[in-house]
Amino acid sequence: MHYVGKTALITGASSGIGESFAHELASRKMNLVLVARSEDKLQALATQLRDRHNISVEVITADLSCEGESLRVYEEAQARQLNVSMLVNNAGFSTHGAFESISSHKDHQQVMLNVLSVVDLTHAFIPGMLAKGEGSIINIGSTTSFYPLPRQAVYAATKAFVLSFSEALWIEYQKRGIKVLALCPGATNTDFFNAMGRDVVTGKHSPQKVVRVGLLALEHNRHYVIPGFRNSFESNILPRLLPRAVLATLVGSVSQRAFK
Numbered sequence: 001m002h003y004v005g006k007t008a009l010i011t012g013a014s015s016g017i018g019e020s021f022a023h024e025l026a027s028r029k030m031n032l033v034l035v036a037r038s039e040d041k042l043q044a045l046a047t048q049l050r051d052r053h054n055i056s057v058e059v060i061t062a063d064l065s066c067e068g069e070s071l072r073v074y075e076e077a078q079a080r081q082l083n084v085s086m087l088v089n090n091a092g093f094s095t096h097g098a099f100e101s102i103s104s105h106k107d108h109q110q111v112m113l114n115v116l117s118v119v120d121l122t123h124a125f126i127p128g129m130l131a132k133g134e135g136s137i138i139n140i141g142s143t144t145s146f147y148p149l150p151r152q153a154v155y156a157a158t159k160a161f162v163l164s165f166s167e168a169l170w171i172e173y174q175k176r177g178i179k180v181l182a183l184c185p186g187a188t189n190t191d192f193f194n195a196m197g198r199d200v201v202t203g204k205h206s207p208q209k210v211v212r213v214g215l216l217a218l219e220h221n222r223h224y225v226i227p228g229f230r231n232s233f234e235s236n237i238l239p240r241l242l243p244r245a246v247l248a249t250l251v252g253s254v255s256q257r258a259f260k
Contacts, residue, residue, distance in 0.1 A: 001136075002200075004030070008088060011064060011073075016188070017188060019064070026088070031081055032058070034046055035060045037061060037063050060076050064113050065112045070120035085109075085136070087135075092253035093113060094155035124179065127172075135179075136218055137180045141184040147239050147248065163224060170223035182223065185228075186228060205227055
């Protein structure tokens with residue numbers, strides 16, 4: 001798989017896994033389009049990456065939880081004549097708590113960002129990849145793509161969508177030059193948990209490790225990958241062994257103990 005001189009668009013690029021993707025792909029001499037809400041953070045990161053790696057870095061500020069923003073990002077990329085070869089749908093967030101305690105507006109935003117922006121951006125960029133006969137799409141799922149999660153009910157459901165969507169597209173496009181991967185990390189050392197007002201006590205991977213595992217899986221044309229042996233066991237094996245009601249009860253209990 002070739003990276004040098006090609007262009008990757010990364011959503012949620014201002015921090016966490018998205019920022020780590022930016023650093024890793026820049027080190028492989030890919031040009032970048034960084035998308036997130038925080039222009040100051042994106043501009044600072046863009047300057048750092050340009051200076052360190054001598055690549056082109058474009059910044060597009062957008063709140064992808066809002067209607068029409070994904071299309072605007074695509075139209076802006078087209079206006080700047082950016083030839084996107086890799087799409088990293090990373091932006092996402094989770095709420096936490098009893099379902100009735102979370103505002104419907106917040107959950108609507110969560111579905112818009114975690115699901116609809118992934119679909120809309122993929123719809124927008126895949127025709128250009130098909131025209132070139134090559135491209136790659138990395139959609140960030142989660143270990144919760146494989147099981148329901150009480151108190152994060154909407155988040156787990158959105159990530160189940162991401163996994164199913166990615167696997168279906170992997171089948172559709174694997175003979176047409178486009179690689180599609182669902183990267184499904186467990187707890188990762190980012191601001192993700194702080195943003196929902198909680199944190200995980202132990203077991204977090206570094207975002208750098210998650211990114212490297214993801215890119216290696218993409219290079220091997222995997223349709224999904226779960227970084228970490230424990231995460232892989234819990235997500236791949238337990239759902240096959242336990243009735244779904246038992247599984248939901250178990251992961252809900254474990255999740256409650258894991259947060260602090």
